[in-house]
Amino acid sequence: MSPDINPAFLTRVRNELQHMHPAERRLAEFVLTFPGEIASYSASEMARLANVSNATISRFIQRLGYANYDDARRRVRAEKESGAAIFLGAANADTPDQRLASHLEQAQANMARTFATISMQEIDAAALAMINARRTWIIGFRTAQSFATYLRWQTLQVIDNVTVFPGAGETLAESLAGIGLDDLVIVFGLRRRVASFDAVLEQVIRSKATVLLISDESLERRSDVAWHVQCQTPAPGPLFNHVPVMAYCHILATRVVELSGKAGRRRLSSIEVVHDQLGEL
Known part of the structure; x- marks a missing residue:
């Protein structure tokens, strides 16, 4: 079987994890937990959510092989449409009662x-x-x-x-x-x-x-x-x-x-x- 020339977003993150600097690794651990957030937030918003700099976001995206952040967002949106549960979770601060109501x-x-x-x-x-x-x-x-x-x-x-x-x-x-x-x-x-x-x-x-x-x-x-x-x-x-x-x-x-x-x-x-x-x- 030939290798996948366009691996999924999460596969790219896991493949590069051991080579990342501490800030990139912190960002990687965040997106491995909530990968669907990339489809919802801009680069600056994602930096604030993961508590990293905008420069870390740029290095991270380049390390994964994407042309830019929007390129990565398009890939994540496509994978989110597939219905994978990991892409549908979100990091939110709702109370239990608010989540039940939702x-x-x-x-x-x-x-x-x-x-x-x-x-x-x-x-x-x-x-x-x-x-x-x-x-x-x-x-x-x-x-x-x-x-x-x-x-x-x-x-x-x-x-x-x-x-x-x-x-x-x-x-x-x-x-x-x-x-x-x-x-x-x-x-x-x-x-x-x-x-x-x-x-x-x-x-x-x-x-x-x-x-x-x-x-x-x-x-x-x-x-x-x-x-x-x-x-x-x-x-x-x-x-x-x-x-x-x-x-x-x-x-x-x-x-x-x-x-x-x-x-x-x-x-x-x-x-x-x-x-x-x-x-x-």
């Missing part, structure tokens, strides 16, 4: 903005598609697998043809090859998306199955799927706010249960009988 306010704003673009008719259409599909496949990578598993477990109470993949140790082809025209595929596309995400989504679309795409706001709206739900995920801290994602999954699962009719109630009843026989709950 998180709650952002969650409420995210919910309002997300559900302003979603109708109950669309949710019901997706719910009926789950009920009527030959099989529902739910694809969730990384963080999104927890939402995929939640959605499967809640709807499994009334429909038994729901599969989540990939599982631990699994490759994708075995499941993707089984998707057909009469299936529904729910694809979670939340940052940070795996490198294969676009290829997986294209493969699903080629299968001619009905597709429900659940993403964050960073994914451009797709017109080649049946439904594309874009959840707002900004947050005041280092982790994305997934409250709208969970809320959508909850509402969708609720409607699957409510719309499943007699067949769903029969399955619910059968499950309760087996719970009782096994003494599980």
Whole structure:
């Protein structure tokens, strides 16, 4: 494998750390903790935050191989857009109560903005598609697998043809090859998306199955799927706010249960009988 000719910002800092003078090292330790701050502050503001001189900022940037501070800021902004948690943290002096208020306010704003673009008719259409599909496949990578598993477990109470993949140790082809025209595929596309995400989504679309795409706001709206739900995920801290994602999954699962009719109630009843026989709950 050839070496990376344009290494990431943090890689450059770590590679040069042992060669730095004390003031540069103090600046390096600050940016290794809060690298996203470079995207937000000017060189003079960063010098004050890290308690170093403007000259130290210039030497530091040159040592890392950037043409100037703005060049470094552009690289950090691009890496911040990828969703890496280390770039989303910030050095702030808010009190704990202020931080809690910020998180709650952002969650409420995210919910309002997300559900302003979603109708109950669309949710019901997706719910009926789950009920009527030959099989529902739910694809969730990384963080999104927890939402995929939640959605499967809640709807499994009334429909038994729901599969989540990939599982631990699994490759994708075995499941993707089984998707057909009469299936529904729910694809979670939340940052940070795996490198294969676009290829997986294209493969699903080629299968001619009905597709429900659940993403964050960073994914451009797709017109080649049946439904594309874009959840707002900004947050005041280092982790994305997934409250709208969970809320959508909850509402969708609720409607699957409510719309499943007699067949769903029969399955619910059968499950309760087996719970009782096994003494599980």
